[in-house]
Amino acid sequence: MIVFTKSIRTERHAISSFLHEFRIGYLKWQKLDQKIKDRIEFCLMEAIENAYEHGNKQQEHKIITIRCWHDKDTYTYSVTDEGEGFRPDIPEEPPPLSQKQGRGLYGMKCYADSLHFNDKGNAITFMFRAKRF
Secondary structure: OEEEEEEEEOOHHHHHHHHHHHHHHHHHHOOOOHHHHHHHHHHHHHHHHHHHHHHOOOOOOOEEEEEEEEOOOEEEEEEEOOOOOOOOOOOOOOOOOOOOOOHHHHHHHHHOOEEEEOOOOOEEEEEEEOOOO
16 A cells, blocks of 8 residues: 655755655654664665765756555555666675765665665665564
């Protein structure tokens, strides 16, 4: 069941507003362990930041689309940008501190129960299994 679809402009204020709305208006009310909520929020923030920076290249006229759906024990999120896409190379080990990129994808891989990209490489979907209480 789709819970929401939200399209936001590629601009810092729109992203901040959405993340605040997500945290206060949606995530706060989910009957989930706080650790799961933190993992969900981290992955969503990283995916949106990647769409902003790398996908849409900070071009304000482009859109970032966020979708959320869940059923009994599965929470799934996707973030799609209007960029050209890329071939994701998710590190198996944490990148060295000297490396500027790759840490976000590595963290998302560690926190989500599954993580995959569409064929074009401009949409990421991540899923969490969590029992509601």
